[in-house]
Amino acid sequence: MEDDPTCGPIIDDIAIKKLFTPDRPKDNAVVNGDFEEGPWMFRNTTLGVLLPTNLDEEISSLPGWIVESNRAVRYIDSYHFSVPQGKRAVELLSGKEGIISQMVETKADKDYQLTFSLGHANDKCKQPLAVMAFAGDQAQNIHYAPNSNSTFQGATVNFTAKAERTRVAFYSVYYNTRTDDMSSLCGPVVDDVRVWFSAAWRNAYGGLFGVGIGFWALLLVLV
Template identity: 75%
Template sequence: MEGGMTRRLALLGLCLGLLLLAPSHLASAAAVEDGLLSNGDFETAPAGGFVKSASVAEGASSIPGWTINGTVELISAGQHQGGMILIVPQGDHAIRLGNDASIGQVVQVEKGSEYAITFSAARTCAQLESLNVSVLGGASQTVDLQTLYNIEGWDAYALAFQATDEQARLEFRNPGMEDDPTCGPILDNVAIKKLFTPDKSKDNVVTNGDFEEGPWMFPNTSFGVLLPTNLDEQTSALPGWMIESNRAVRFVDSDQYTVPQGKRAVELLSGKEGIISQMVETTPQKEYSLTFTLGSAGDSCQPPMAVMAFAGDQAQNFHYSPMGNATSQTANVTFTARAERTRVAFYSVYYNTRSDDHSSLCGPVIDDVRVWGLNGAAGLKASIGLLLSIVTIVGLLLF
């Protein structure tokens, strides 16, 4: 009897052990890894293989890894359509979305976490082409493809969303209805990255001031990643920051660009139409210093280059004029906080283009943004004010 009881206890312990292991296994398999989505570069051949001309796909399984609604063309590099050559951003294949057509994929995510989607896009022939990117039950944003930021005819973009469930359905849709069915945006290289919001340091109230945390960047592209308008700092592809204006800024890394420090930085484009900002926590009536590094991206951007920096009610213009062999310089704005949250913001003063490509927008680079309280300076100022008040009172009494 004792032996039977021992066996039953051992069996019960084994069952409990399996139950404890099961959730851990399921959790580790749930979240998608950073990088390309399944067939995110569209280089996996369909069941019938790749064909030389555009293959019109209508159905749920025409393109491996994706579901399709409407007419979606799988195009090849160098393919002609009408009188033009269709642009394939990278590799040999991409897809073109017809009128009101969409392509989507379900990814496993961690509920409550934030993610950035990076993708490459190009326009074909319509005057008002755009691409709507949405997450079922969550974020939805339309990216305007009219402005080109490099001579290649395509750009990489990044958008962010917060996962509301353990699955997220990503969808890319062409919202246009053109008379010419050969027009429509081209999509390629779809990747995902889980975002983390860096902790603030004791001597800096700016979140992600060194720009080291941001969206996925493809290692073999030299155009960086564009961050279009985003007015929610809580769900941003660049954690902590908002893109306030109707043009993008460029997220760059040191593999392809000159970065003042660390691995990543932000290049300001399109003058006042490319504003990056953040609301930081401050103490009313306390003095602060805003410092940042101003530099050149090393992408042949034509001078003059300058940045307008805002801190509360203070605004100051800084021209890029490094000394000697330096490629960057430090700028400083002193301000007095008027509220518990203070806006800091930056934009390029000029509309700059590259000397080797007058159609490509560029601009100055900012990095290492810091805001900290000037306790010593504030105390000194208060002491001087108190001393002057005492001198004034004594003078009046003597008079």
């Protein structure tokens, strides 16, 4: 069958953006875990930006991350979608065929926590929504079930690092579509991804607890 010369794709509003990789926060092993750095997004773009497969972290359109699947994921903004925090997030499409991942720096045999926000883009996506979250050799199926006053929830995966670099990854458990047309792909939203050194949390809270006891002891002595 010959191609129809009277039809084809339409290209408009072309933009080129210089990307940079944000510095890794001191208290987070994940680079660009809030997804604030990413491709250019036109203000009148109501469908987000599709990020195709890219296995090279150095030239990824989502700095720090790679799309290691054969289907795209969607980069969304807070002007047209519900975003857990900040102005940008990632919506996972196509089930196991839409995976984002990052290799983070860790210390072998140390305990860590992978934390992230899981949400609904408020784009009429049919539920249930769930993600499979990976951290090293740990994998956890997390369903979206927020309270009635929120469109997102926090999630945690505990793991012990086996090497100096650990892979964290996410994909949608289900193949979701929108309720208004039952054909447009959609899925759970992931944002604010962090990998914490668990001992830092214990030390931080322990330090605050110790300071609190010292303060009250000093106050009693003065009284």
